Amino acid sequence: MKxxxxxxxxxxxxxxxxxxxxxxxxxxxxxxxSFKTNGQLLTNVISLPDRIHFENYIRTFEKMKYxxxxxxxxxxxxxxxSLMILFSALAGWKLSRTKxxxxxxxxxxxxxxxxxxxxxxxxxxxxxxxxxxxKNSLLGLSLVYAGLGVSMAIxxxxxxxxxxxxxxxxxxxxxxSSSIQTFFYVIMPLLKPITTTICITNVLWxxxxxxLPLIVxxxxxKYTLLLSTNTLFGQYxxxxxxxxxxxxxxxxxxxxxxxxxxxxxxxxxxxxAVKG
Amino acid sequence: MNKKHPNRSLLLxxxxxxxxxxxxxxxxxxxxxxxxxxxxxGITKTYKFVGVSNFREILDDSYFxxxxxxxxxxxxxxxxxxxxxxxxxxxxxxxxPKGKGFFRTVFYMPNMISxxxxxxxxxxxxxxxxxxxxxxxxxxxxxxxxxxDPKYSxxxxxxxxAWGAVGYLMIIYMAALQGVPTELxxxxxxxxxxxxxxxxxxxxxLIGHAVTICIFWALNSGxxxxxxxxxxxxxxxxxxxxSAAINIYEEAFKGNIRYxxxxxxSTVLFFIVLMVTMLQLRLTKRREAEL
Numbered sequence: 001m002k003x004x005x006x007x008x009x010x011x012x013x014x015x016x017x018x019x020x021x022x023x024x025x026x027x028x029x030x031x032x033x034s035f036k037t038n039g040q041l042l043t044n045v046i047s048l049p050d051r052i053h054f055e056n057y058i059r060t061f062e063k064m065k066y067x068x069x070x071x072x073x074x075x076x077x078x079x080x081x082s083l084m085i086l087f088s089a090l091a092g093w094k095l096s097r098t099k100x101x102x103x104x105x106x107x108x109x110x111x112x113x114x115x116x117x118x119x120x121x122x123x124x125x126x127x128x129x130x131x132x133x134x135k136n137s138l139l140g141l142s143l144v145y146a147g148l149g150v151s152m153a154i155x156x157x158x159x160x161x162x163x164x165x166x167x168x169x170x171x172x173x174x175x176x177s178s179s180i181q182t183f184f185y186v187i188m189p190l191l192k193p194i195t196t197t198i199c200i201t202n203v204l205w206x207x208x209x210x211x212l213p214l215i216v217x218x219x220x221x222k223y224t225l226l227l228s229t230n231t232l233f234g235q236y237x238x239x240x241x242x243x244x245x246x247x248x249x250x251x252x253x254x255x256x257x258x259x260x261x262x263x264x265x266x267x268x269x270x271x272x273a274v275k276g
Numbered sequence: 277m278n279k280k281h282p283n284r285s286l287l288l289x290x291x292x293x294x295x296x297x298x299x300x301x302x303x304x305x306x307x308x309x310x311x312x313x314x315x316x317x318g319i320t321k322t323y324k325f326v327g328v329s330n331f332r333e334i335l336d337d338s339y340f341x342x343x344x345x346x347x348x349x350x351x352x353x354x355x356x357x358x359x360x361x362x363x364x365x366x367x368x369x370x371x372x373p374k375g376k377g378f379f380r381t382v383f384y385m386p387n388m389i390s391x392x393x394x395x396x397x398x399x400x401x402x403x404x405x406x407x408x409x410x411x412x413x414x415x416x417x418x419x420x421x422x423x424x425d426p427k428y429s430x431x432x433x434x435x436x437x438a439w440g441a442v443g444y445l446m447i448i449y450m451a452a453l454q455g456v457p458t459e460l461x462x463x464x465x466x467x468x469x470x471x472x473x474x475x476x477x478x479x480x481x482l483i484g485h486a487v488t489i490c491i492f493w494a495l496n497s498g499x500x501x502x503x504x505x506x507x508x509x510x511x512x513x514x515x516x517x518x519s520a521a522i523n524i525y526e527e528a529f530k531g532n533i534r535y536x537x538x539x540x541x542s543t544v545l546f547f548i549v550l551m552v553t554m555l556q557l558r559l560t561k562r563r564e565a566e567l
Binding site: 009012013015016019020023024025026027029030033041044045046083086087088090091093094095098099100102103106109110113115116117118119120121122123124125126127128132143144146147148150151154179183204207208209210211215226229230233240243244247250251254255257258262265266269270273 | 302
């Protein structure tokens with residue numbers, strides 16, 4: 001029995017290691033070849049670079065306006081998610097605490113819309129951004145993300161608030177604190193665990209979303225990292241060392257984010273999915 | 277607390293969320309049904325009401341149905357492949373004494389990167405690395421036109437999409453597996469059940485909730501697939517790998533700019549997705565076991 005267990009163990013670990021290598025393969029190939037010259041890449045894509053050539057990075061860093069694109073993406077993600085959290089915490093808390101018919105109607109309205117796929121609203125939504133002069137504006141786009149993201153966030157806050165006892169906010173009310181004060185000083189701190197989850201899942205969503213910025217942002221001054229990378233890919237169709245270094249540059253922020261907050265991210269993903 | 281007018285203070289607190297939600301989600305969804313009945317082209321300010329003629333045109337639009345067929349094929353493949361692989365990985369990792377954290381971290385990594393970036397990285401693998409391996413390592417089966425030949429480009433798309441989806445589903449399955457009480461498993465083992473039986477008779481029914489979520493997610497995101505195809509094949513060669521979302525995007529934003537007609541298409545897509553996901557939730561919910 002023991003022997004059999006060990007065999008199973010070895011077999012499973014082998015399987016997992018091969019799986020892990022397969023998963024990392026494209027990333028490692030991109031990283032390795034981004035340090036080569038084009039000539040070297042063409043002779044052997046598998047070999048290690050003879051020495052580290054940073055030229056590709058210097059070239060693409062300039063070409064894709066890396067810092068500007070990165071700044072745009074950070075601005076977009078942080079404003080979008082802050083608005084989403086503020087709006088949906090306010091609404092989710094009140095909806096959960098108010099037991100009227102109107103409250104039920106509003107809540108089901110939010111929940112129902114989670115079934116609407118983005119591709120079916122994308123064209124009318126584009127028209128809305130034109131009418132409101134939000135096209136090509138990062139702040140405008142943040143409002144759009146807030147609008148698309150609130151329903152899911154409200155759903156999560158609504159469920160979480162049910163698990164918080166009423167006494168605290170009632171005590172605050174008796175002490176003369178207004179609803180708004182209670183919300184910011186009593187409720188928001190209690191909501192922190194679910195706020196972290198909502199924050200992480202939505203930052204990743206906005207950061208990695210491609211189609212909506214592709215439609216809404218038309219000037220390359222406003223481009224996000226993904227859009228700049230995409231443009232660069234179109235310009236350097238066969239200059240792979242340039243493309244690969246751009247891809248690595250575009251991946252570095254999220255990989256860094258992952259390295260720093262891995263525990264919270266993995267927990268947040270599981271919580272967000274299971275409760276949603 | 278506003279005890280006398282609960283609805284007034286409710287509306288006040290919901291106002292910001294309701295505002296952005298109405299303007300950017302509900303209004304586009306509803307006005308979409310209206311635009312679908314017009315010949316609006318996005319350039320001229322005026323448009324005519326044309327009744328159901330857009331929908332009649334869709335019936336004969338072989339490109340659109342081609343893209344729908346491709347989308348269905350894609351959804352079927354990605355739901356099965358990504359869920360099976362994710363479940364196998366979750367079980368394999370959860371049942372190991374060591375290395376859980378490491379493998380979880382690695383397998384989730386592709387989910388951190390946008391599928392546009394991941395898709396371009398795989399493009400390099402398909403167009404450069406695999407050829408190199410085929411030539412130099414004598415692995416002739418890799419010598420295929422992975423992107424240019426529709427037979428293989430479907431496979432390439434599934435490989436990349438699954439690469440990007442498996443980690444997410446695996447995390448959900450792992451969380452569910454951790455919730456299965458060990459006493460139940462050891463009880464079944466004492467009764468003489470083998471590992472295979474324990475999994476299917478004890479564990480699997482108890483993670484039914486996760487199965488529902490994962491299939492729902494894969495279906496929903498599968499029907500809207502855009503990024504990975506955009507990056508890898510752009511819908512080509514020709515229109516061989518065009519998904520419904522790509523078809524709608526091109527109708528609206530590339531070439532002919534027929535917004536009215538494209539909205540009609542997206543309305544059709546909406547109802548198809550709604551029907552399929554409703555059906556799925558009904559079917560899988562019924563099978564979930566409660567503790």
